[in-house]
Amino acid sequence: MPGGLAALLDDVSIIARAAAASIDDVSVAAGRAGGKAAGVVIDDAAVTPNYVTGFTPDxxxxxxAKITRGSLKNKLLILLPAALxxxxxxxxAITPILMLGGCYLSYEGAEKVMEWLGGEEHGETIDDPIKDMAAFEKRRVSGAIRTDLILSAEIMAITLASVAAETLLVRAAVLALVGVLVTFGIYGTVALIVKMDDIGLRLAQRSNPRTHAFGCWLVNAMPGVLTLLSIVGTVAMLWVGGGIVLHGLAELGLGTIEHLAEGVRHAVEAATGVxxxxxxxxxxxxxxxxxGMALGAVIAFVLHKVLRVGAKDH
Structure with a gap:
């Protein structure tokens, strides 16, 4: 019996060491993949505040929280198994699917720019008379989750490409880890951003002169910060969407435009030194x-002027 127990403990120790090595592999691979996906993560954080500004603070x-839950479902229940x-x-099929997502982001960004430039608005906005605020909120959340699905698909695709040489189990673990960490990182940041004005208001009520002054500055600065984030988020949609489609075209053997863009990039790098x-x-x-803007404008024209999708009645 002692010999059997010793053998069992030895087996357990071997399994534990193997598990520890696997965890280490997962953490290293997740860190590598997360670094490569950082650009899309930043885009996602910039886009999301657009969907929550304009509502009452409560x-x-x-x-x-609803968008966060939807994002976790996107990554863990839809994208992770689909990617594997x-x-x-x-x-x-991965490249064409990502290109469709890139077209959607380009369309969303281009439509927003055209509205800023005085073009016709499509769909209900927070500035319109809202008859059913609960239904409007539900549509806003659904829109945010749809956009998150596309950005999350790009994050997961980058992650998957970074760990393509790993075993299926490690790939699954890395995708799950990156998905969870990215989701809470993004939406934790978004929550902090949208509540900064409330934090500033609390600080402005303090008797300490410096705290009061900082709180007032924070309250006054937040409208400009949210406007800037709205612009950054729209540009991010165009940048990420256009980049996805360009890269996808290159992978499909149609890389002329991407090669031109890379040529300009290299020329700028050579001319700007350090x-x-x-x-x-x-x-x-x-x-x-x-x-992305050009592509999105073409898609918007076809949808709204040719197919008359989402056009408002006058």
Whole structure:
């Protein structure tokens, strides 16, 4: 019996060491994948406040909580199993699916820009008379979750590409870990951003002069910050959407436009010396956004002027 117990404990120790090694592999791979997906994470954080601004303060956090739950479902219940299945059985389908998502983001961003420039608004907005606020909130949350699904798909695709050489179990664990960490990181940041004015108001009520002054500054600054985030979020949609489609076209053998953009990027990098990496990245992002704007404008024209989808009656 002692010999059997010793053998059992030895087996347990071997299993524990193997598990620890697997966990270490997962954490390292997740860190590597998360770093590559950082750009899309930033875009997601910038886009989301658009969906919660304009509501009364008591509804902001509940709306963010609903979007967070929807984002977790997107990543863990839809995208994770779909990504694993596609990587095993239909790896060729990943690129076209991502390109469809890129077209959607380009359309959303282009439509927003056209509305800013005086174009016709499509769909219900917070500035319109809202007959049923609960139904409007539900539609806003649904819209945010749809956008999150596309951005999350890009995050998961980048993650999957980063761990393609790992075992299926490690790939699944990394996708789950990155999905959870990214979701809480993004929406925790969004919650902090949208509640900063309330925090500022509390600080402004303090008797300490410095605390009072900082609170007043925070309250006065937040409208401008939220406006800036709205602009950044729209540009992010165009940048990410255009970039996804450009990269997808290149993978399908139609890389002329992406090669031109890369050529401009390299030229800028060569001309700007030490800061070449930064300016090159900005240049490529700007060209991707311009491509996304053009693509989104074409899609919007076809939907609203040709197919008459979402057109308002006058």
């Amino acid at each position: 509804r902001e956090l509940p709306i963010i 299945l596609l990587s095993v059985f239909l790896p060729w 800061l070449g990496g930064v300016f090159g990245w900005i240049t490529y992002a700007a060209l991707s956004a311009l491509f």
